[in-house]
Amino acid sequence: MSTAGKYKIDYRRQLNPAQYEAVMHGQGPLLVIAGAGSGKTRTLTYRVARLVEDGIAASSILLLSFTRKASREMLARAASLLDRRCREVGGGTFHSFANSVLRCWKDRIGFAEGFTIIDRADSEDLIGMVSKTHSAAAKAKLKRLPRKSTLATIFSRAINKHVDLEDVVCREYPQFVNLLDEILSIHHEYREQKRIHRLVDYDDLLTLLLKLLRECPDVRREIVTTYRHVMVDEYQDTNYIQSRLITLMANPENNIMVVGDDAQSIYAFRGANFKNIISFPERFPGTRIIKLEENYRSIQPILDLTNRIIEQAEEKFSKRLFTRRKGGRLPQLVATADEHLQSMFVASEIARLQRRGVALSDVAVLFRAGFHAFDLEMELTRRNLPFVKYGGFKFMESAHIKDLLAHLRIVASANDRLSWYRALNLVDRVGPATAEKLFRAVSRDGIQALEGACKKLPSLGGLTEALAAMQADGLAPAKIGEIALRHYLPILRQRFDDHPKRLRDLEQLLTIMERYDRLEDFLDDMVLEPPASSVNNQLAPEDHRGDNLVLSTIHSAKGLEWHTVFIIWALDGRFPSFHSLDSGDSLEEERRLMYVAATRARENLIITFPAQVYDRSSGTVLYRPCRFLEPIAENYLERRYIERADQI
DNA sequence: AGCCCGTCGGTTTTT
DNA sequence: CCGACGGGCT
Numbered sequence: 075m076s077t078a079g080k081y082k083i084d085y086r087r088q089l090n091p092a093q094y095e096a097v098m099h100g101q102g103p104l105l106v107i108a109g110a111g112s113g114k115t116r117t118l119t120y121r122v123a124r125l126v127e128d129g130i131a132a133s134s135i136l137l138l139s140f141t142r143k144a145s146r147e148m149l150a151r152a153a154s155l156l157d158r159r160c161r162e163v164g165g166g167t168f169h170s171f172a173n174s175v176l177r178c179w180k181d182r183i184g185f186a187e188g189f190t191i192i193d194r195a196d197s198e199d200l201i202g203m204v205s206k207t208h209s210a211a212a213k214a215k216l217k218r219l220p221r222k223s224t225l226a227t228i229f230s231r232a233i234n235k236h237v238d239l240e241d242v243v244c245r246e247y248p249q250f251v252n253l254l255d256e257i258l259s260i261h262h263e264y265r266e267q268k269r270i271h272r273l274v275d276y277d278d279l280l281t282l283l284l285k286l287l288r289e290c291p292d293v294r295r296e297i298v299t300t301y302r303h304v305m306v307d308e309y310q311d312t313n314y315i316q317s318r319l320i321t322l323m324a325n326p327e328n329n330i331m332v333v334g335d336d337a338q339s340i341y342a343f344r345g346a347n348f349k350n351i352i353s354f355p356e357r358f359p360g361t362r363i364i365k366l367e368e369n370y371r372s373i374q375p376i377l378d379l380t381n382r383i384i385e386q387a388e389e390k391f392s393k394r395l396f397t398r399r400k401g402g403r404l405p406q407l408v409a410t411a412d413e414h415l416q417s418m419f420v421a422s423e424i425a426r427l428q429r430r431g432v433a434l435s436d437v438a439v440l441f442r443a444g445f446h447a448f449d450l451e452m453e454l455t456r457r458n459l460p461f462v463k464y465g466g467f468k469f470m471e472s473a474h475i476k477d478l479l480a481h482l483r484i485v486a487s488a489n490d491r492l493s494w495y496r497a498l499n500l501v502d503r504v505g506p507a508t509a510e511k512l513f514r515a516v517s518r519d520g521i522q523a524l525e526g527a528c529k530k531l532p533s534l535g536g537l538t539e540a541l542a543a544m545q546a547d548g549l550a551p552a553k554i555g556e557i558a559l560r561h562y563l564p565i566l567r568q569r570f571d572d573h574p575k576r577l578r579d580l581e582q583l584l585t586i587m588e589r590y591d592r593l594e595d596f597l598d599d600m601v602l603e604p605p606a607s608s609v610n611n612q613l614a615p616e617d618h619r620g621d622n623l624v625l626s627t628i629h630s631a632k633g634l635e636w637h638t639v640f641i642i643w644a645l646d647g648r649f650p651s652f653h654s655l656d657s658g659d660s661l662e663e664e665r666r667l668m669y670v671a672a673t674r675a676r677e678n679l680i681i682t683f684p685a686q687v688y689d690r691s692s693g694t695v696l697y698r699p700c701r702f703l704e705p706i707a708e709n710y711l712e713r714r715y716i717e718r719a720d721q722i
Numbered sequence: 723a724g725c726c727c728g729t730c731g732g733t734t735t736t737t
Numbered sequence: 738c739c740g741a742c743g744g745g746c747t
Contacts, residue, residue, distance in 0.1 A: 140737090169737050194736085221731090221741075276737050343735060443734045465735080505724045602737070629735045651734060667735085690733095690738085 081127050083155055089113075089120060096331075096364045097121045103324075103358035104331040105309075105351070109395045110380070110673035111371025111635065114333055118305060119148050121331070122163055123156040125303060132162035134300060136323075139307035142166050142603050144633060148307075164301065168316050169276060170602045172283040175297065176274075182290055183282050189272045190487050191601045195471045197275045198222045199492055201229075204263045208256045220250050220257070229261055233277045234345025236314040271491045280315045287322040298325045308632070309334030309354070313345035321357060328358055337384050337391045340629060340667050342659065352392075369395045371635050373402035376679050379710050380672045383702050387665055388658065404712045405672070405679040407644070407703055411717050413684045417453040420640050420682060422722050424459060424623060427638055427678075434460065436637040438624040440671045442649040446642060447625050454623070455610070463608045465627030470604040474566055474576040475583065479600065481558040482551075485544045486593050489517050500565050502533040521545070536561055551596050552587040559584065575612065582613040606630060628671045639675035644668075644703060645683040647696040652689075668702050685715070 085097055093113055096106050097120045108114035118137070126132050139145040145165035152160035164171075173191065180188060192200070202222040220228070228247060232239045239261060243250055250257060268275065274282065287294045304323055306312070309332040312320075324330050332354055339348030355361040369377055377397050384391060410416040424437055441447050444466015454461050469475050477500060480493040491513060498509035508531075515523035524538040540561035544554045559580055566580075567573045586605070590596040607614040609622075624636065643649055650664035672679055681703065687696045698704060703711060716722060 167737065223741095279737085341736075344737075445734090468736090503724075507723055604737095606736095627735065653734070663735095 081124070083120070083123060083127065085120060085124060089117070090366075090368060092364055092366050092368075093117045093120070096366075097124050099331070099362060099364075101327045101329060103328045103354075103361040105354050105361050105363045106331065106333040106366065107351070107363065107392055108333050108335055108366040109369060109393055110335065110338060110670070111369040112366035112395070113368075113370055114307075114335075114366065115148060115151075115633070117366065118307060118333060119151045119155065121305070122149065122152040122160055126152075126156060126159050126163075130303065132159045133164065134302040135163045136171070136301040136304045137163055137165040137307070138168055138171060138305065139165065140167065140311065140632065142170060144307065167602070168312075168319070169279050172279040172319075173598060173602060176279065176282055176286065179286060179290070179293055182293060183286055184269075185272055185274075187272060188487070189274045190483065190490055191279065191598055192273050192275050192492070193470060193601045193604070194226065194276070195476065196273075196492055198226045199496075200267055200273070201225050201260065201264050203495075204267060205260050207263075208260055219253060219260075220247070225257065225260060228257065229264065230277055231345065233281060234313045234315065235347075267491075271489065272487075273490075273492070277315075280319065284315055284319055284322070287319070294322060297323060301325070302327075303329045304331070306330070306332045307334075310336050310339035310348040310351050311341040311346045312350050313341075313347060317350045317357075324358070328360075330358060336389075337387070337666060338632070338670050338673075340632070340663060340670055342663050365393050367393050367395055369397040370399075371676050372397060372673065373399045373677060375402055375404050375710070376672070376675050376677075379405045379679070379706065380669055382706050382710060383665065383672060384669045386702065386705075388662055402677055404710070405675075405681065406712045406714060407699060408680060408682045408714045408716060409685040409699065410682060410715075411685060413449050413687065414453075415716060415719065415722075416642060416682050416684050417450040418719060419716055419722050420450060420642060420680075421453045421457055421459060423640070423680065424454075425457065428459075432637055434621045434623045437640075438626060438631065438634075438636040438638075438674065439640040439642060440626055440628050440631050440674065441642050442628060442651060442667070444627055446648070450642065451625070459623055460620070461609075461623040461625050462614060463625040464606055465630035467608060468604065469579065469608070469613050470600060472576075472579075474570065474580060477565070478555070478558055478562055478580055478583065479597070481540070481544070481562065482554060482593060483597060484541060485554060486597055488521065491517075497537060500562075501531075501537055503531060504534070536564075550588075551590045551593040552584055554593060555584045555587045579613045628667050631674055632670060635674050635676055637676050638678035638680070639671070641668075641671045641679075641681045643683060644681045644700040645687060645696050646698040646701050646704075647689055647694075648683075648687075649700050650702075665702050668700065681711075 085094055089097060093116065096104065096117050106117065122135060122137065125135060137145050137148065149161050149163050149165055176183060180186060205219050205222060205225065208219060228239065228242050232242045239258060240254065243254055243257060301323065302325060304320065306320060320330060334351050336348045336351050339346060355363065374397055377395055381395065408419065410419055420439060427437055428434055439450065447463065477496065480496040483490045483493040484497060494513045494516065495509050498504050498512055512527060515527065521541060524534060528534045528538055540557055544557045566576060570576055587596055605613055650661055654660035654664050683699055685697055689696050
């Protein structure tokens with residue numbers, strides 16, 4: 075029986091039975107357990123199209139996914155299957171969705187005047203300011219306070235795992251237990267500062283939305299009636315708050331569809347709990363469960379290997395993948411004498427693939443941590459192999475970008491203390507104390523206060539003039555950026571030896587700004603979805619769609635696939651990182667990470683590691699392959715050892 | 723109050 | 738090996 079009659083799209087023919095069932099599922103909760111490469115995105119895309127074909131208004135569908143890019147691509151595909159109505163579907167990340175809802179109801183959450191979203195680095199800066207006032211107390215105990223980044227992690231962990239701050243400190247940071255009072259009071263004051271200065275951090279976006287839905291029944295009713303169908307992608311990576319949010323957004327018919335794979339949960343460090351996926355049917359009684367177990371991506375030998383990696387997991391997973399893609403070459407595990415030989419091997423294999431006609435953009439090199447690729451990046455540059463790198467280094471946290479953005483944020487929100495502080499500190503002869511004094515004057519008398527201060531402090535003139543010019547009415551964001559850059563340029567040259575390179579980043583940022591009509595939207599996006607890719611360690615130009623090799627952290631490679639995948643640094647102690655060795659749970663997460671990496675490959679999987687590396691921090695020599703691969707038999711994983719360059 | 727220099731510590735992944 | 742922090746000098 076074909077569905078061709080009723081629908082424009084022939085769902086029955088274009089989908090397998092399990093996918094079809096998920097796409098045609100009517101009312102009520104639906105859990106789709108979708109193994110790697112089983113057509114998860116396809117299923118979501120077709121389901122959007124099917125709902126729209128059935129006359130459901132696209133604007134009443136909400137698709138929450140991991141990145142905005144992912145949801146944009148899904149909706150674009152749905153639109154090309156059916157028609158442009160599909161683009162009207164609401165989509166984004168939990169954080170960006172929360173932001174738009176909160177902006178809409180800002181007076182209901184105590185931010186009638188609006189709010190500024192701060193990223194992790196801003197939040198650390200604020201914690202740093204607060205904790206200074208407590209360092210004396212710590213000293214009295216002959217102790218030093220935790221560094222601000224540790225404090226930020228502790229605060230965030232408590233929220234995302236939904237446990238008390240005390241518990242996080244006692245369980246995960248026992249060395250700071252005797253500073254518990256100070257930590258609690260820093261936390262209190264951090265929250266106070268955020269409230270006073272109308273700052274909202276990543277966690278606040280979610281907790282404020284939760285509070286709004288809980289405490290304002292009318293708002294909740296309106297959201298529930300607006301979004302009749304809610305779909306959540308990558309459900310295994312949601313945390314406690316996110317799963318609560320979903321529960322509260324469910325309408326009376328419980329039209330909630332979640333899609334995920336418990337074997338691919340890799341965000342526990344951020345509070346994600348893959349057991350959410352297991353407990354979904356308990357929270358939504360009557361849930362229909364559909365498993366997608368046919369893998370369309372990888373050839374059998376790759377799937378044999380990945381099944382073995384995940385089979386050894388302590389937690390047993392709910393499915394087993396199969397494929398019809400027979401044949402092909404065994405995955406390889408290649409040991410090289412040292413790191414540079416690893417880079418040379420990978421680079422020359424890539425050049426060979428390129429000669430065989432494989433597009434560079436269909437090849438990826440994956441790694442556990444951004445810095446693992448440094449040596450390879452140099453080798454690729456030397457050989458003129460173009461690449462784009464995803465993940466690892468964060469532009470938005472580099473000093474020059476933050477400096478420029480601080481000036482823009484002052485214009486967008488005149489009482490942003492963090493930004494004032496930053497911009498003022500860049501002025502000659504202005505340090506923390508003067509900045510504080512000037513900020514007070516400005517928040518009392520407005521920007522005119524600066525003009526007065528210029529008489530005593532001539533170096534302040536440049537900033538004063540620039541801000542005045544930036545605040546002229548009706549300026550486009552890019553224009554404001556230009557003025558800010560003109561002011562900042564001499565500071566940049568003076569402070570950084572590598573200013574030419576940094577200037578190119580800033581110019582790239584101005585190009586991005588040209589897309590925006592409102593400065594506020596630009597600033598929100600830079601926090602919610604900062605640019606994630608780089609070329610030569612520089613902010614990547616907008617359109618780098620050319621034929622580039624992909625270098626990526628495994629986390630940033632989620633959901634993607636390539637003809638050939640290299641996984642480098644599969645060295646026990648690096649991957650799994652020896653940091654994860656002390657806890658069973660985090661070791662299991664490393665295993666799932668290896669599973670995610672290996673399942674990205676369609677035809678070719680090559681795993682490499684340098685066979686002898688001295689590790690400074692532990693004072694030992696690392697030489698064993700990743701423990702998840704070591705026990706796997708030769709007939710699933712071919713071994714090679716490369717000792718000298720002439721063996722490549 | 724600001725700036726510079728020396729020391730110590732700590733080290734992933736991301737919204 | 739790099740960055741953050743503290744202390745001392747200008």
